[in-house]
Amino acid sequence: MLVTGATGRVGRLVVDHLLDAGVPVRALVRRPRAAVTLPAEVEVFTGDLTVPESLDPALSGTGAVFLVWTAPSRTAAAVVGRLAAQVRKVVFLSSPHRTAHPLFRQPNPMAVLHADIERLIAATGLESTVIRPGMFASNALAWWAPAIRAGDVVRWPHGAAESAPVDDRDVAAVVARTLSQGGHSGRDYVLTGPESLTQAAQVGVIGDVLGRRIAFEEMTPEEFRSLWEGAAPGPVIDMLLAAWSAAAERPAYLTDTVADVLGTPPRTFRQWAVEHSEAFTRVP
Template sequence: MIVVTGATGNVGRALVERLVTGGQPVRAVSRRDAERTALPAGVEVTRPESAGLFDGAVKLFLHVQATGDRMGIVLDKARAAGVRHVVMLSSGIIQEGADETHPIHMRHARAEQLVRDSGLKWTFLRPNAFSANALQWAGQIREGDTVRGPFADAVSAPIHEDDIAAVAERSLLDAGHEGAVHRLTGPGAVTNAGQVAAIGRVIGRDLTYFEIPVAEAEAAFFPELPRQTVRAVLKSFAAMVGSRPEITSTVEEVTGRPARTFAEWAEDHRADFAR
């Protein structure tokens, strides 16, 4: 049995679908009722506070955001129930020379340390930019042909969520990933404006990215996050303007096939942007 936290998120859902397709028993952790998760048939769905969360489980996919402040408790319960290996979705922000005071760095570094201290075998996945971040523009694209946002020339190598899930799947099922840190990116660099243009080509429309001032972005974007975190994120975005993003071959090395381009991701998500 493999327990998957964050099972209705982008990566968690893709991982559950992969494991089920491969015939693996999966227990999906969600705060939603089972019938509202839209997960594949045959998946056992349970709530995070369930007393039998780890019954019979030997592997755990750990999502930092999904477990939040309860991560230490979750790890203790997993170890006590017999879980032996945890694959954690961390962040590419953790690297040599990084700003260790950045809120996202602090959260994920603390989480990684909790996992190291748990006594469980571990594997860390550290993706950089997610292609799925482009879904933040979906509403604007459905309504018109202009996307308003900061830093049109910010460059990243965004990764398809299913490529992250594919690496997670192999890390859970194959030997040799214990103690590994997998840095994950897409195969090529693209600007924010380039991402919007790629989405436009997929849906057959000429889309434009209109750059707005940072102050306007800070006020409007990521309303669910503390303003301190938003400012730190925008500072990181500013540093990406004209940069050369890290590009790794980890997806291909682990899964045997290349990471998908942003254009391929956009094709997979055509329906999210179509009117």
């Protein structure tokens, strides 16, 4: 199995799940020094999705690939062509852009990129599975941990927007299962956590876990835009604001897919917060 995005949030956990299942793992990294962050058993290959031929050594002799695409799109067709020529199966990390819930249906360039890559993969005839997680629980680390660590009020837009944060470990476990076992070809898995929570309630859960009340204060979208400009790409900020605005006062979309694939219920946001509580008290 070749894991791309192996230094990223989901890919790194997929590596661990595959190793735990006794599956030999290859990892694609852009910089050789990234190998130090991976377990010694992993066969590390240097390559870059924007340089399609750089993938050939990693693809030669590989059966299945976990594809994470955060790079510019211009080499996607060439990369998918190389996958089709050299491997049997691909599992692609996408998003729920086809799901009829306003949180997921705001026009944005990431959804376009995901849809394009899905089309490319489908046209090859490769065995494939599309994994579509909703909001990652771990987004809370970038969004709220700095203010919580500093003991500040969490100021954020659209506190009433509901989502069902999915634990990155559940996403990775589903990916590892679809890569390493049969029966998932042609499937399309929308993954959510088990409960609908407003953004303000998610901050409240983190406060409960830390044993203190964290004040939540509504911020205007304009203020959010000016504060986050530069820290996140403009289209991501636009997409988040549109999605949160559309998702206020209606329950999040929930699926049973994590339980159906893994046989265990998805982890709750509280479980995620307990596991990551240290990140809210000291700089990781």
